[in-house]
Amino acid sequence: ISKENMVASESMLADTDMAEEMSDLVKNQILLSSGTAMLAQANQTPQSVMQLLNAGA
Secondary structure, three states: OHHHHHHHHHHHHHHHHHHHHHHHHHHHHHHHHHHHHHHHHHHHHHHHHHHHHHHHO
């Protein structure tokens, strides 16, 4: 019984670690995605200004 309890405890710890790692992975994927979107927006604004200036010339 003692060995079964030890195996069950190890399994529970591994499951907890896996859940935490998956949560961190998803969080980091969301942060990366939002950062990429912010950079795309930041790069688009100067391009739009240049297009407006060139259209008026």
